[in-house]
Amino acid sequence: MQPEPNRSEDPNTAVTLVAGASGYVGGRLIPLLEAQPGVVRCLARNPDKLRPHVRATTEVVPGDVLTPHSLDGALQGVRTAYYLVHLMSGPGDFEKDDREGATNFARAATRAGVRRIIYLGGLGDDADPDLSPHLRSRHEVGDILRASGVETVEFRASLVIGTGSLSFDLVKKLTDRLPVMLCPRWLNTPTQPVAVDDVLAYLLAAKDLPPGGSRTFEIGCPEATSYGGMIREYARQTGRRRWLISVPVLTPYLSGLWLALVTPAAFEVGRHLIEGLKNPTVVRDKAALDVFPIRPMSVRAAIQKALGDTTG
Numbered sequence: 001m002q003p004e005p006n007r008s009e010d011p012n013t014a015v016t017l018v019a020g021a022s023g024y025v026g027g028r029l030i031p032l033l034e035a036q037p038g039v040v041r042c043l044a045r046n047p048d049k050l051r052p053h054v055r056a057t058t059e060v061v062p063g064d065v066l067t068p069h070s071l072d073g074a075l076q077g078v079r080t081a082y083y084l085v086h087l088m089s090g091p092g093d094f095e096k097d098d099r100e101g102a103t104n105f106a107r108a109a110t111r112a113g114v115r116r117i118i119y120l121g122g123l124g125d126d127a128d129p130d131l132s133p134h135l136r137s138r139h140e141v142g143d144i145l146r147a148s149g150v151e152t153v154e155f156r157a158s159l160v161i162g163t164g165s166l167s168f169d170l171v172k173k174l175t176d177r178l179p180v181m182l183c184p185r186w187l188n189t190p191t192q193p194v195a196v197d198d199v200l201a202y203l204l205a206a207k208d209l210p211p212g213g214s215r216t217f218e219i220g221c222p223e224a225t226s227y228g229g230m231i232r233e234y235a236r237q238t239g240r241r242r243w244l245i246s247v248p249v250l251t252p253y254l255s256g257l258w259l260a261l262v263t264p265a266a267f268e269v270g271r272h273l274i275e276g277l278k279n280p281t282v283v284r285d286k287a288a289l290d291v292f293p294i295r296p297m298s299v300r301a302a303i304q305k306a307l308g309d310t311t312g
């Protein structure tokens with residue numbers, strides 16, 4: 001399929017596609033895009049389920065990144081495409097599925113002449129030979145999108161702090177439930193989470209970046225903490241006293257406790273996230289602070305905001 005030759009440069013008619021619109025991050029991005037000029041189009045595996053959650057003027061089109069032919073129509077005429085998809089909840093080999101999904105999406109975006117793909121992936125050091133399959137796969141997806149030749153802006157984030165974010169909900173539920181926790185050492189692994197509002201601000205701002213080739217930005221709160229640190233801070237803010245007792249190895253036990261807190265649907269995702277806790281996920285490249293006027297809030301402020309947020 002050829003790209004549409006006379007696509008409008010007018011911001012009022014430019015089409016922005018969101019893949020992953022039914023997800024946590026995508027679902028929060030849609031209203032912000034809807035408040036801006038332009039047409040918002042959502043790619044959804046279950047359009048009927050998504051439809052009631054978006055404005056009547058927002059387009060909802062069926063599509064599955066594992067079904068290549070479903071993507072061409074969805075990407076037709078699109079100027080900016082958000083890729084907020086992961087396939088960790090599936091029963092199969094998620095690395096293979098994520099690779100395939102990103103490849104299909106990248107190819108369809110190239111065919112459609114999309115100007116820019118904006119992708120939210122994960123932090124973590126590429127040079128770490130012990131990088132978890134989850135983080136490795138998040139980086140690989142970024143590589144695949146970039147290799148398409150479509151200008152790709154990749155954000156790399158650790159845990160997103162916000163109500164409804166699976167990884168933050170795990171921290172909350174574990175703290176709510178257990179006064180004393182036997183914790184493996186990796187609960188002290190450095191991590192630099194980020195408030196969902198700051199993630200959304202970066203995702204929105206990336207749409208209006210001047211053209212300039214593919215770029216990757218590491219984003220996070222100004223300070224690093226750890227999962228243990230987040231548990232302590234969440235406990236402090238909710239007036240709970242919690243004891244975290246470090247033990248050298250207890251991964252299956254703690255993993256089991258964490259996984260017992262999630263729904264069966266989120267079980268697979270939780271399993272992969274927990275595997276990644278052994279890897280430091282901190283911001284090493286601070287270029288985002290130079291390029292964007294966004295100054296992310298502290299971990300304390302992010303947790304406070306999430307606790308006051310009742311929007312789910």
Ligand SMILES: NC(=O)c1ccc[n+]([C@@H]2O[C@H](COP(=O)([O-])OP(=O)(O)OC[C@H]3O[C@@H](n4cnc5c(N)ncnc54)[C@H](OP(=O)(O)O)[C@@H]3O)[C@@H](O)[C@H]2O)c1
Binds near residue numbers: 044064065
């Ligand atoms: N949440 C965090 O803490 C966090 C932290 C760092 C990075 N990120 C990154 O942010 C992005 C979005 O994460 P999230 O937390 O919003 O995830 P999420 O809530 O689990 O949403 C995942 C989205 O992917 C869609 N999807 C899954 N398989 C698909 C397929 N075959 N075709 C089309 N869509 C498919 C899902 O649609 P269905 O409704 O059809 O299943 C859903 O909309 C991911 O790249 C993730 O790695 C998230």
